[in-house]
Amino acid sequence: MPTTQLRQQPISVTRQMAAALPKLAAIAKAKGLELHHLGAGYPHPEVTNPMGYIAHKEAYFKHLAGEQSLQKILQPLYGYTDTLGPASTREMFAKVYGHDFNTTLNPELLIPTIGSSGGISQMCSLFERTGEKVAYITDAPTYAGFISRASLYQKARIYSVEMDLEGPCCEALAAQISRARADGYTVAFYYTVPDGHNPGGISFSEQRRRDVIKVLKAHDTLLVEDAPYSYISFESAARRPKPFFALAPEQTVHLFTASKIGLPGPRIGFMYTEANIELANKATVSLNQLLLTEASANILLHNPEALKGFEAFLTDDDFSARKSLWPIANEKNNVYRENRQILLDTFEQEFNQHKDIFQWTQPGAGFFSVFTINHPSVVCDSDLTDKLVAEYGVVTIPTFSFYPEDARARDKSAGLNQLRLSFCYSEGIGERRKQQLQAATLAFAKAIKQECGV
Ligand SMILES: Cc1ncc(COP(=O)(O)O)c(C=O)c1O
Incomplete structure (x- = not known):
């Protein structure tokens, strides 16, 4: 066998979660639960259409050729x-x-x-x-x-x-x-x-x-x-x-x-x-x-x-260079902004009475809000996130896994009171997307309140 000085690299929790997800999802499904996505940081399919991108690229190539081959x-x-x-x-x-x-x-x-x-x-x-x-x-x-x-x-x-x-x-x-x-x-x-x-x-x-x-x-x-x-x-x-x-x-x-x-x-x-x-x-x-x-x-x-x-x-429908990409971003952001608002409004409504226990970030950009749970009986580890999938159908990512080793050495409980929630992705589009995100956020709120006994 070839011998080397290589060392085994740790597998990230996001990969572990992705690997465990099919089994946990099957358990949730067997219980008749819908699977709610608050874990994946993927661009939403409603605003990432490869067909338009590819068609415009091909048309642009033809435009560049003009009269030539x-x-x-x-x-x-x-x-x-x-x-x-x-x-x-x-x-x-x-x-x-x-x-x-x-x-x-x-x-x-x-x-x-x-x-x-x-x-x-x-x-x-x-x-x-x-x-x-x-x-x-x-x-x-x-x-x-x-x-x-x-x-x-x-x-x-x-x-x-x-x-x-x-x-x-x-x-x-x-x-x-x-x-x-x-x-x-x-x-x-x-x-x-x-x-x-x-x-x-x-x-x-x-x-x-x-x-x-x-x-x-x-x-x-x-x-x-x-x-x-x-x-x-x-x-x-x-x-x-x-x-x-x-x-x-x-x-x-x-x-x-x-x-x-x-x-x-x-x-x-x-x-x-x-x-x-x-x-x-x-x-x-x-x-x-x-x-x-x-x-x-x-x-x-x-x-x-x-x-x-x-x-x-980077070009518009006439193949002239765009002055700004903000109009494209704004189309996408209409979807992400709507999703973000559903999440934040639902949290406000569901956790308003318990802000001493529950807090969440109000992201100015991006796909994620971090949800903090300060409750003695809840530890936000992989056991909790596995349980949230298997018993409530809710997929989330524990934040502790994003803390470098030295941060966890300084504070053994670093991130163990937080979950990363993404509002960027669901399978449905349009009204269905909004319904799914609302249902996911409500299912998350119900699960967390149940786990904390409030
Ligand atoms: C902070 C950060 N960096 C990098 C990436 C990966 O991006 P790319 O597809 O450009 O490699 C992501 C993806 O979600 C991200 O959140």
């Missing part, structure tokens, strides 16, 4: 192209994204990624190349996909920072960077999801963003801004906080993904940074150049159909 247009695109992908896609994206977030992007600095997961992976890879001990600073709780990716490197360690409703605690952020360095680690970056935090169910306030930047600048630390929900915003344009890359492009690596504003399947994303970093030999280089070298060694080039398909998505 389609082959003439596609031949160079489908050959060995640059790692950066077509300039036209980056130029169009830079314009529209800069417009939508009140900033300016240099299209030459946009590197295509495989969704934002690809951006996370590329950032981790870059620091793993050193072979040194690498520390990642992140929130407690944080995105499970980030924990999984960061933990692939056996010399990586996560230093986490608790959050309140406005974002991470800045004193703790500074202290964790210093601690990691004192422990002999190279601090790679602070990773966060400031808008529609998954799984925190909050968006950072503008003031906290500025405070975070101050700390990171003072400690020469990069920020990785994962932004899948930047367009899934429930705030008015005037109240929407600025993303980090607009506030401090020289400190930030911004990860855009088309998974929520478009579709997850085509795996479109871009990473963007204007940061310079100092190398081991004290030379200063642009981080973009290092990331581009990494990308060209890793993937060489992207799927041209996916990138040009995304370019088509």
Whole structure:
């Protein structure tokens, strides 16, 4: 048998839940219970139609060809192209994204990624190349996909920072960077999801963003801004906080993904940074150049159909470049906003008398609200979430699983009084969608009240 130095990686609770779900769902079904989805963080099928996306892409290709043959247009695109992908896609994206977030992007600095997961992976890879001990600073709780990716490197360690409703605690952020360095680690970056935090169910306030930047600048630390929900915003344009890359492009690596504003399947994303970093030999280089070298060694080039398909998505029915993607986002957000309101209104109605025991976040963006249960007889572990499926037909995700190991070591009960509830997904559309979400929220409320005996 081949022998290696590899170690077994832990399986995330979301994967464990997905694996256990069919059996639990069958138990619920046998009891005649409807299955209620408050677990999955998937884009809603009502507003993610691949047929329209594909048809527009094909029409756009024909439009590009004009009088020429389609082959003439596609031949160079489908050959060995640059790692950066077509300039036209980056130029169009830079314009529209800069417009939508009140900033300016240099299209030459946009590197295509495989969704934002690809951006996370590329950032981790870059620091793993050193072979040194690498520390990642992140929130407690944080995105499970980030924990999984960061933990692939056996010399990586996560230093986490608790959050309140406005974002991470800045004193703790500074202290964790210093601690990691004192422990002999190279601090790679602070990773966060400031808008529609998954799984925190909050968006950072503008003031906290500025405070975070101050700390990171003072400690020469990069920020990785994962932004899948930047367009899934429930705030008015005037109240929407600025993303980090607009506030401090020289400190930030911004990860855009088309998974929520478009579709997850085509795996479109871009990473963007204007940061310079100092190398081991004290030379200063642009981080973009290092990331581009990494990308060209890793993937060489992207799927041209996916990138040009995304370019088509950036054009309107006449194939002229869209000025803004907010009209597209707003169509989607009408659905997510309605869902969010059903969830929040139902909680207000069902838990109004018991706000000492039950609290929930009011997400300014994204797909999730975090529900807190402060009751001595209820522990929000996997046993509880399994029971909620098997006995009440309600699928939820326990929040403890999103706490990095160090956060659980600091506080054994971290997250064990919380559940992450998603309001983004159901099987039905239109009125049926609303009925299903209402039924799911009511079933959840009934189950929790029963479990707490209130
Ligand atoms: C915070 C966060 N990052 C990354 C992802 C994965 O996104 P992508 O499809 O762009 O890889 C998700 C998906 O839900 C997410 O919530």
